[in-house]
Amino acid sequence: MTGIISYGAYIPYWRLQRSTLASALGSKGAKGVRAVASFDEDTTSMGVEASRIALRGVSETYSPQSLWFATTEPGYLDKTNANAIHAALSLNTSVNAFDCLGSVRSGIAAMHAAACGNSMAVLSDIRTGLPGGNDESMGGDGAASFCFGSENVIAELLSTGTSTSEFVDRWRIPGEKASKQWEERFGEYAYAPLVAVAFNEALEKANLTAADVSHSIFSGLHTRAVKAAPQSCGINLDTLRDDFAATLGNSGTAHWGVMLANVLDTAQPNEVIAIVVLADGVNVILLRTTEALVAHQKQQDNSLTVQAQIAAGRNDLSYAQFLTWRGFLHREPPRRPEPDRPAGPPSLRTAAWKYGLYGSRDESGFIYLPPSRVSLQSGSIDNMEMVRMADIRATIATYTVDHLAFSMSPPVVAAVIDFDGGGRFQCELTDVDPATVKIGDRVEMSFRRLYTQDGIHNYFWKAKPVRTGVK
Amino acid sequence: MASHGIRDKVAIIGMGCTNFGEHWNKSTDDLLIDSSSAALANAGITLDDVDAFWLGTMGSGLSGLTLSRPLKIQHKPVTHVENYCATGSEAFRNACYAVASGAYDIVMAIGVEKLKDSGYSGLVVSAPAGDGTQATVTAPASFSLLAPAYAYKYGVDEAELKDVLTRIAWKNHRNGALNSRAQFKKEVSKETIAASPLIAGQLGIFDCSGVSDGSAAAIIVRVEDAHKYTDRPIYVKALSFVAGPAAGPIDPSYDYTTFDEVVHSATDAYKQAGITDPRAELAMAEVHDCFTPTELVLMEDLGFAERGTAWKEVLAGTYDLDGELPVNPDGGLKSFGHPIGASGLRMLFECWTQLRGEAGARQIPGVGQKDSLKTKALTHNLGGAPGACVSFVSVVGSKLD
Numbered sequence: 001m002t003g004i005i006s007y008g009a010y011i012p013y014w015r016l017q018r019s020t021l022a023s024a025l026g027s028k029g030a031k032g033v034r035a036v037a038s039f040d041e042d043t044t045s046m047g048v049e050a051s052r053i054a055l056r057g058v059s060e061t062y063s064p065q066s067l068w069f070a071t072t073e074p075g076y077l078d079k080t081n082a083n084a085i086h087a088a089l090s091l092n093t094s095v096n097a098f099d100c101l102g103s104v105r106s107g108i109a110a111m112h113a114a115a116c117g118n119s120m121a122v123l124s125d126i127r128t129g130l131p132g133g134n135d136e137s138m139g140g141d142g143a144a145s146f147c148f149g150s151e152n153v154i155a156e157l158l159s160t161g162t163s164t165s166e167f168v169d170r171w172r173i174p175g176e177k178a179s180k181q182w183e184e185r186f187g188e189y190a191y192a193p194l195v196a197v198a199f200n201e202a203l204e205k206a207n208l209t210a211a212d213v214s215h216s217i218f219s220g221l222h223t224r225a226v227k228a229a230p231q232s233c234g235i236n237l238d239t240l241r242d243d244f245a246a247t248l249g250n251s252g253t254a255h256w257g258v259m260l261a262n263v264l265d266t267a268q269p270n271e272v273i274a275i276v277v278l279a280d281g282v283n284v285i286l287l288r289t290t291e292a293l294v295a296h297q298k299q300q301d302n303s304l305t306v307q308a309q310i311a312a313g314r315n316d317l318s319y320a321q322f323l324t325w326r327g328f329l330h331r332e333p334p335r336r337p338e339p340d341r342p343a344g345p346p347s348l349r350t351a352a353w354k355y356g357l358y359g360s361r362d363e364s365g366f367i368y369l370p371p372s373r374v375s376l377q378s379g380s381i382d383n384m385e386m387v388r389m390a391d392i393r394a395t396i397a398t399y400t401v402d403h404l405a406f407s408m409s410p411p412v413v414a415a416v417i418d419f420d421g422g423g424r425f426q427c428e429l430t431d432v433d434p435a436t437v438k439i440g441d442r443v444e445m446s447f448r449r450l451y452t453q454d455g456i457h458n459y460f461w462k463a464k465p466v467r468t469g470v471k
Numbered sequence: 472m473a474s475h476g477i478r479d480k481v482a483i484i485g486m487g488c489t490n491f492g493e494h495w496n497k498s499t500d501d502l503l504i505d506s507s508s509a510a511l512a513n514a515g516i517t518l519d520d521v522d523a524f525w526l527g528t529m530g531s532g533l534s535g536l537t538l539s540r541p542l543k544i545q546h547k548p549v550t551h552v553e554n555y556c557a558t559g560s561e562a563f564r565n566a567c568y569a570v571a572s573g574a575y576d577i578v579m580a581i582g583v584e585k586l587k588d589s590g591y592s593g594l595v596v597s598a599p600a601g602d603g604t605q606a607t608v609t610a611p612a613s614f615s616l617l618a619p620a621y622a623y624k625y626g627v628d629e630a631e632l633k634d635v636l637t638r639i640a641w642k643n644h645r646n647g648a649l650n651s652r653a654q655f656k657k658e659v660s661k662e663t664i665a666a667s668p669l670i671a672g673q674l675g676i677f678d679c680s681g682v683s684d685g686s687a688a689a690i691i692v693r694v695e696d697a698h699k700y701t702d703r704p705i706y707v708k709a710l711s712f713v714a715g716p717a718a719g720p721i722d723p724s725y726d727y728t729t730f731d732e733v734v735h736s737a738t739d740a741y742k743q744a745g746i747t748d749p750r751a752e753l754a755m756a757e758v759h760d761c762f763t764p765t766e767l768v769l770m771e772d773l774g775f776a777e778r779g780t781a782w783k784e785v786l787a788g789t790y791d792l793d794g795e796l797p798v799n800p801d802g803g804l805k806s807f808g809h810p811i812g813a814s815g816l817r818m819l820f821e822c823w824t825q826l827r828g829e830a831g832a833r834q835i836p837g838v839g840q841k842d843s844l845k846t847k848a849l850t851h852n853l854g855g856a857p858g859a860c861v862s863f864v865s866v867v868g869s870k871l872d
Contacts, residue, residue, distance in 0.1 A: 335590070335591055336591055336592060336593070336609070337595055339603075339607055340600070340601070340603075341603075342601070342603030343600035343601060343602065343603075345600075346600060350602045350604065353604065354602050354603070354604050369721055372721075376716055376718055376722070397620075397726075398619055398727050399616070399619065400612045400613075400615040400616050400671050401612075401669070401672055402608050402612035402671045402672075403670055403671060404592060404593055404609040404612070405608055412612070414606065414608045414612055416616065416720065416727070418723040422723065424722055424723045425721070426720045428607075439619060439620075450603065450607075458603035460603060
């Protein structure tokens with residue numbers, strides 16, 4: 001049996017209220033909020049965060065054959081974005097890392113590829129549009145990650161169905177910040193006949209009927225077509241699961257992944273989940289949950305469920321800040337030099353530290369961050385073992401709020417943190433209110449894009465407050 | 472570890488110091504020419520009399536040519552020295568050793584920095600190519616880490632600590648107001664200091680040292696030659712320079728309320744100088760008040776206050792110009808300004824001035840006269856950040872032991 005053995009969704013901390021957006025532009029406001037990736041996040045870093053959650057649910061010996069990363073908003077072209085995720089997860093060099101880039105449908109490709117080879121599918125997206133447009137308001141940012149395997153499967157892959165058709169509904173020239181859409185009624189017309197074809201194909205392959213479906217997930221950027229789809233599938237509308245339109249917005253490539261994670265958070269064993277994705281055609285995936293899901297749900301940190309992450313978000317992001325973070329508003333920088341670009345050779349030499357957050361531990365147990373070759377106490381050289389710190393929590397020893405340092409979102413909050421079990425590290429805090437930081441606060445590590453210089457993204461780790469959850 | 476010192480082996484016979492501040496009309500070359508000329512004139516010698524030179528600058532030039540080119544030095548040894556913000560002190564220390572060794576008769580230690588040409592706020596230091604993981608906080612942010620840690624450890628509440636920091640800035644501005652060479656020659660009210668815009672943590676703009684241009688120089692000879700040039704040489708009693716493993720930022724046992732490097736260099740310097748009770752024996756101290764919490768912590772590290780009590784001593788006025796132990800009588804980095812490479816020599820310039828009774832309106836009462844009981848002064852200069860710094864302490868005196 002092949003299927004999902006673990007999963008994780010990542011919802012960024014910040015929310016933009018649609019009413020805030022509307023009042024800034026003097027337009028009519030829709031209800032609810034959209035999730036917003038922070039200034040120091042991109043699709044790669046969010047993919048790391050979702051994957052870290054997914055990997056908490058697998059055994060330590062699990063090693064995927066490949067990691068497949070899908071997004072419409074890649075950090076790089078030419079260079080494989082999945083490699084930074086691979087490095088941040090400290091996966092073995094023998095594990096492949098591949099990108100599926102550009103279209104919302106590429107998420108399906110990542111899922112297909114991962115399911116075939118006991119691999120990981122990482123779906124991540126940052127969705128916005130021109131100021132005042134529907135995409136800006138109704139889009140959302142987030143990521144989801146799925147580990148496939150054949151043992152301890154929590155959701156078995158039953159079948160897939162597809163229908164592909166070339167038509168102009170939504171498009172974007174590479175480099176442009178916003179996509180364009182044809183008249184909405186045309187897309188509705190084009191998608192309509194494709195839905196039932198794909199859905200019935202999947203049902204037939206799995207020897208099921210529409211009535212067997214317990215949870216149905218309909219996703220796609222064409223809102224009207226998605227809304228009409230359940231009916232043409234003949235599906236019971238009670239099985240429709242939250243599409244998070246009011247609480248997150250549509251996260252494009254990642255969206256059905258986030259919805260699936262939410263379903264898996266609370267589903268019962270032996271339930272059929274139907275995923276129907278409308279993106280340049282229709283793709284259907286049928287899953288059946290197993291008894292193993294129960295144990296998986298029990299061991300999961302309850303602060304990491306989709307609902308818990310939604311609840312933990314902060315709702316007061318200003319529209320000006322949102323525009324600045326997404327590059328639509330260029331603001332006066334501080335009178336300080338811009339940071340240096342991270343250099344290639346040192347970044348390669350220290351990859352275990354920079355991406356994996358490995359320190360070194362000497363014979364006395366003292367942990368060095370970054371890794372050191374020489375012991376502080378004994379002076380012995382190269383008598384160290386490497387230790388991964390990324391998943392260990394820490395306590396703030398002291399901190400400061402730096403109003404002078406260069407940042408895309410000043411002020412910089414810097415802290416000295418002491419890891420549980422040893423190791424001290426000075427780093428930036430993120431997703432934090434400078435006014436509420438205290439000595440003794442608990443923090444956990446988060447993979448971020450610190451800044452971009454000369455076209456090189458500087459990925460590294462920051463600490464963020466531990467907000468909920470205990471495990 | 473052996474540290475024998477060179478107590479009473481070398482002496483300063485002349486010093487020069489430019490005004491510190493925004494010298495829009497002066498280059499690094501101009502500042503070097505001005506301070507070196509003043510020091511030579513002060514010692515009553517010419518450039519030809521100087522056998523060797525030690526130039527301290529962190530970022531205003533590379534190599535000995537930075538000095539030999541503008542001064543037109545004719546084929547003599549010029550050493551360029553860099554050791555963060557203690558660069559000027561390091562130039563002085565090595566120059567002293569060269570004389571003590573007998574290698575040269577007359578040497579010059581000179582420091583310079585031209586900070587105001589960069590166009591940036593604060594100090595800008597270019598780093599070697601790296602992996603982008605180094606902490607990017609600014610200098611005020613690094614030093615602001617001391618304030619909450621100190622308050623937390625000693626149970627001082629935030630508002631009270633702010634009063635303490637404000638009083639340090641107020642005192643140094645008050646001293647600087649009496650100093651024609653200072654960058655900020657103006658008293659500033661405590662209200663203005665306390666209300667200044669925040670730069671980092673609790674630190675406002677008035678808690679930070681002045682970013683400035685300037686240069687200072689000293690002429691050094693063997694003690695037995697000193698009286699050929701001046702009746703009132705200043706003798707070098709102790710020189711201590713310490714670099715540590717920079718482990719504070721990685722060691723959970725470091726609590727950000729002290730500079731281990733300062734404690735080590737002060738202990739060494741007091742031993743070299745034969746000082747057992749610095750607070751009672753010293754006439755004055757020039758310390759590295761780059762930011763106000765630094766001066767607070769230094770009072771304890773240098774032995775001027777018991778641990779956890781410096782904040783009370785500050786409020787009591789112990790370190791005021793007319794206090795028990797005047798600290799930074801020339802205004803310190805805070806109001807004299809902090810052109811990196813020049814600062815260590817500027818501190819010595821104030822010792823030179825005070826111990827010779829030449830400080831005018833800010834002359835410390837009972838210091839600098841023939842019958843003065845206290846004849847020793849201390850300079851303390853550090854570079855880096857809490858937990859990872861280099862520290863220098865010197866003791867100089869107007870009498871041979």
